[in-house]
Amino acid sequence: MTVEFKGLRVVVAGLGLSGVSAARVLRELGAEVTVVDGGDSPALRSRVAELGVAAQLGDGETLPEGTELIVTSPGWPPTSPLFLAAEAAGVPIWGDVELAWQLRxxxxxxxxxxxxxxxTGTxxxxxxxxxLASILTAAGKRTAAVGNVGVSVLDAVLAEEPYDVLAVELxxxxxxxxxxxxxxxxxxxxxxxxxxxxxxxxxAYAADKGRIYQGNQVAxxxxxxxxxxxxxVMEADVEEGCRAIGFGLGAPAPSNLGVVDGLLVDRAFAPDRQKNAAEIxxxxxxxxxAPHNITNALAAAALARAYGVDTKAVRDGLRAFTPDAHRIAQVAVVEGVTYVDDSKATNTHAAAAxxxxxxxxxxIAGGLAKGATFDELxxxxxxxxxxxxxxxxxxxLIREALARHAPDVPVIEAATGQTGAEAMAEIVRIAAAQAxxxxxxxxxxxCASMDMxxxxxxxxxxFAASVAALGE
Incomplete structure (x- = not known):
């Protein structure tokens, strides 16, 4: 641990799950914690009382006097007045990941x-x-998928029984x-x-994604x-000897992972990679x-191989892996038509894949566009x-893009003014009639879903329930 937290005056911005976790950990480390949240409700006050820390509720903009560190929840943008005030005062701002990194x-x-x-990635x-966690487990390592998924990264680094290695989504x-x-x-x-x-x-978005490469040790x-x-990768400042490793769906060149005749192969960590490839x-x-899921597997394999996992564990880990719901999941086949749920495709890049x-x-497309455009898709x-x-x-927005670039494709609008189960039942009936x-x-x-x-x-x-009803 590189920071002495005892007596440090720390502001925790936000009282969501990560904020509550950070406040609890900092209090246990002896920090003087003040939680700041723009909301003020009985539920938030109850949360503060349980934490046993000071609070500034109903005002998420004013920097409490004497603040020496801010630990923020991920959703607070850099332009928040609280952070602008902190930067002007020379107060460092961390997220939960930085706090966890300091507490390893x-x-x-x-x-x-x-x-x-x-x-990381879009x-x-x-x-x-x-x-990756499945592969590491197959290799006999105590591990977990942490960060933006599964176990919180703070809980992982503070676990009583330590992990050998962490698979961290950021x-x-x-x-x-x-x-x-x-x-x-x-x-x-x-x-x-x-x-x-x-x-x-x-x-700015790309630059923040690129931070993940800073100081990489192996790959x-x-x-x-x-x-x-x-x-x-080319812009990153890395440790001496750290390698750039590519992955893709084609036959791999040396230092890459790829696909040959239905096999996943490694020419990055195989012995004599100039001449040979290892089947993984x-x-x-x-x-x-699906093609994009094969690239996910190659990326996971590349990280595991960089860590030293053998080829058998890569294969066994991929075989043992079961994807979460709503990620290109086949729901049913009804009268020769396959129904696939990829509700997790909430942006254009995911939908394109x-x-x-x-x-x-x-x-079936639409919802809240979050500022996206749809022409390229x-x-x-x-x-x-x-x-x-x-x-x-x-x-x-999607209708207009279809009119511009796919004018011959039939477009049907469904569930206007409806929400929930009633809306989805109509959507599935209309889609089935077109198939x-x-x-x-x-x-x-x-698109995001929260409008309906x-x-x-x-x-x-x-969607799955409506397809099941269709089959009946």
Missing amino acids: KPLAATGEPAPWLAV NGKTTTVQM SSYQLHWAPSLRPHSAVVLNLAPDHLDWHGSME CVYNLADPATEAL GAVEDVKPA SLAAYDPVVW VVGAAPRLRAAVLIGADRG QPGDTVLLAPA FTNYGERGDL
């Missing part, structure tokens, strides 16, 4: 803290980090507030516009199909074996589309 403990076996294998983070928000982070190895899976309202620009892993990820699994070991896996497609998907069923508040045997009805909305559903999970669950 050395392992008895090595005398060093457990290494972090870190994953899409695929959770799947990749879970695949968002751009978390990376922005983690100045000291130096992973063993890391990957940026892909880069596409997202959260630009928080970051202010695509350049900076990048996507051969996304030159922006390689550019971030098969395409059929990846579930589901999903659409690329099926042909022909009846596409529609241009790529147009040849595959049987029809488009549009839903949600920002459906008009022919051999088609896929694909829920890949490219509680979250993407409810949207996917209701």
Whole structure:
């Protein structure tokens, strides 16, 4: 631990899950903690009372006097008045990831803290980090998928029984507030516009993603199909001897991982990689074996191999992995039509990857666009589309893109003014009427869900229920 927390006057910004966890840990370390939140409600006051710390509720903008450190929840943007005041006063700002990094403990076996294998990207983070944890488990390591998924990163570093190695999912928000982070190895899976309202620009968003490569010790892993990820590697200041490792769907060159004749192969960590490749699994070991999910598996394998995992553990870990719900999950086949739930595709980049896996497609799309544009997505998907069923508040943006770039594709608007189960039942009935045997009805909305559903999970669950009712 490089910081003495006892007596340190720390402000915790936000009383969500990460804020409550940070406040509790800091109090136990002896810090003088004040939680700051723009809200003020009986529930928040109860939370503060349970924590036993000072609080500034109803005012999320004023910097408490004497503050020496701010620990922020990920959602607070850098332009928050509280942070601007802190920067003017020279007060450092950390996120929960930075706090966890500072609190790492050395392992008895090595005398060093457990290494972090870190994953970020616009899409695929959770799947990749879970695949990585499955591979590490198959290699006999005590590990967990942590960070933006599974176990909180603070809980992981403070666990009574220490982990050998951590598979860490990191968002751009978390990376922005983690100045000291130096992973063993890391990957940026892909880069596409997202959260630009928080970051202010695509350049700022990419720069925060690129922070994951700073100080890498063994491998900076990048996507051969996304030159922006390689550019971030080239800009990173890394440890002497750290290697750039690419992954992609083609036959790999030396220092890359790829696919040959249905096999996943490694020419980065294999002996005599100039001439040889090591087989680390098969395409059929990846579930589901959609192209973007195969690249997720290769990225996870690259990090595991950088850590020293053998080829058998990579294969066994991929075979043992079961994806979360709502990620290109086949729901049912009804009268020759396949129904696929990819409700997790809440932005255009994720939807494009999903659409690329099926042909022909009846596409269910729409919701809250979060400032996105849809022309590029529609241009790529147009040849595959049987029809488009549009839903949600920002459906008009997708309708206009389809009119410009796919004017021959039938467009049907569904569930106008409806929400929840009633809306989804109508959406599925309309999509089914457009589909022919051999088609896929694909829920890949490219938008957030909260205008019609509680979250993407409810949207996917209701889709599955409506498909089941259709089958009956």
